[in-house]
Amino acid sequence: MAKSVLLExxxxxxxxxxxxxxxxxxxxxxxxxxxxxxxxWACKLLDVGELWIQEAGAKDFRVAAIAGGYVDVKxxxxxxxxxxxxxxxxxxxxxxxxxxxxxxxxxxPHTKEDYDNILLxxxxxxxxxxxxxxxxxxxxxxx
Amino acid sequence: MATSNLRDIKRRIKSVNSTEHITNAMKLxxxxxxxxxxxxxxxxxxxxxxxxESIEEIFNSTTDVPEKYLAGNREIKxxxxxxMTSCRGLCGGFNTNVIKEADxxxxxxxxxxxxxxVGSRGKEYYEKKCHYIHSEYCAPPENISFxxxxxxxxxxxxxxxxxxxxxxxxxxxxxxxTLEQQVKxxxxxxxxxxxxxxxxxxxxxxxxxxxVEEVFNYLVPKYVEIMIYGAIVESATCEHAARRMAMESATxxxxxxxADLSLYYNRARQxxxxxxxxxxxxxxxxxK
Numbered sequence: 001m002a003k004s005v006l007l008e009x010x011x012x013x014x015x016x017x018x019x020x021x022x023x024x025x026x027x028x029x030x031x032x033x034x035x036x037x038x039x040x041w042a043c044k045l046l047d048v049g050e051l052w053i054q055e056a057g058a059k060d061f062r063v064a065a066i067a068g069g070y071v072d073v074k075x076x077x078x079x080x081x082x083x084x085x086x087x088x089x090x091x092x093x094x095x096x097x098x099x100x101x102x103x104x105x106x107x108x109p110h111t112k113e114d115y116d117n118i119l120l121x122x123x124x125x126x127x128x129x130x131x132x133x134x135x136x137x138x139x140x141x142x143x
Numbered sequence: 144m145a146t147s148n149l150r151d152i153k154r155r156i157k158s159v160n161s162t163e164h165i166t167n168a169m170k171l172x173x174x175x176x177x178x179x180x181x182x183x184x185x186x187x188x189x190x191x192x193x194x195x196e197s198i199e200e201i202f203n204s205t206t207d208v209p210e211k212y213l214a215g216n217r218e219i220k221x222x223x224x225x226x227m228t229s230c231r232g233l234c235g236g237f238n239t240n241v242i243k244e245a246d247x248x249x250x251x252x253x254x255x256x257x258x259x260x261v262g263s264r265g266k267e268y269y270e271k272k273c274h275y276i277h278s279e280y281c282a283p284p285e286n287i288s289f290x291x292x293x294x295x296x297x298x299x300x301x302x303x304x305x306x307x308x309x310x311x312x313x314x315x316x317x318x319x320x321t322l323e324q325q326v327k328x329x330x331x332x333x334x335x336x337x338x339x340x341x342x343x344x345x346x347x348x349x350x351x352x353x354x355v356e357e358v359f360n361y362l363v364p365k366y367v368e369i370m371i372y373g374a375i376v377e378s379a380t381c382e383h384a385a386r387r388m389a390m391e392s393a394t395x396x397x398x399x400x401x402a403d404l405s406l407y408y409n410r411a412r413q414x415x416x417x418x419x420x421x422x423x424x425x426x427x428x429x430x431k
Contacts (some may be wrong), residue, residue, distance in 0.1 A: 013288075014186055040348070040350060043363050045353065045357065072197050078193060081290065
């Protein structure tokens with residue numbers, strides 16, 4: 001069994017997860033990255049994406065969708081994110097309808113002033129896509 | 144004369160009695176709301192220090208913090224005040240305490256301050272004083288979401304980045320216990336980093352990705368957002384606690400008043416009966 005490390009996943013409204021894990025995979029701005037015990041210290045920004053947690057002693061991964069944030073790796077790992085959901089808690093219908101709404105909005109012609117809103121809509125699409133992937137067990141598993 | 148006096152007292156008893164009912168009901172309502180707000184507050188506080196600590200740790204351990212976020216990088220001319228009040232009254236000195244503290248802070252300012260008012264009470268006060276109110280947020284604070292606080296913090300950070308404001312000060316009420324609340328003033332930006340000798344200096348090299356600057360550019364607004372969110376939650380808890388206290392003492396006072404009034408009423412009634420008897424006796428005596 002690999003060595004385990006303490007992982008904490010924090011969102012503004014609650015402590016999302018706390019426990020000993022062997023491996024945690026999350027999407028940094030430069031790509032998916034896995035962290036295990038004794039990782040060199042790091043502080044990395046996270047993109048909207050999937051969070052994979054392999055708990056100590058477990059074979060399978062637990063999957064959650066997270067909405068960006070940062071990971072702080074020291075002798076323990078802290079992931080801070082604005083929002084997080086386990087795969088089981090995701091409302092697939094809601095994610096689909098949100099994605100459609102954002103896509104419809106994007107399809108309309110926009111002026112330059114809408115730049116922020118365009119970003120927001122793209123973000124919404126990314127979030128709902130992640131949710132949809134995660135609720136089906138994660139994009140990685142589908143491959 | 145005597146009957147009108149009796150009627151007056153009776154009317155007052157009735158009015159005080161209905162006031163007592165109202166304050167008592169409000170006390171119960173705010174007790175329930177306080178419980179709810181307190182549980183949210185405790186949940187936020189639980190993880191809260193993690194984030195602030197981890198951010199402070201990063202600030203402490205690196206020397207490459209972008210200078211614009213550090214204290215002393217520019218002269219402080221215009222201050223921005225984030226003032227957290229309630230949207231409703233009847234909560235004792237809750238709002239006045241915050242406003243008093245804010246006024247005290249503002250006396251030292253040269254330039255007119257920029258005010259971000261959370262809660263309508265503070266907004267109304269400063270509107271009357273003709274201050275410039277940049278933005279306001281007036282929905283009931285107990286069910287504010289983190290996403291909504293972003294709407295408050297984003298313009299603040301933009302203004303700071305553009306140099307329109309040089310310091311961001313937040314004034315809110317901090318929760319000590321259900322019986323005690325304290326007004327607190329916190330400077331959000333720029334950071335005052337005092338290299339605390341107690342904080343262990345991190346001796347290992349930390350990888351930053353994509354770059355130190357990017358990490359800081361993400362962390363600083365986040366820190367402001369989190370602090371504001373936490374303060375709103377805390378201030379909402381305090382509001383309910385303060386209102387509960389105010390309503391409790393109002394109820395107590397009303398009850399005391401009722402006891403006094405019913406004593407007066409009984410006395411007046413007794414006096415009028417005695418007088419009537421005296422009159423009757425005197426009349427019958429005169430007929431003899």
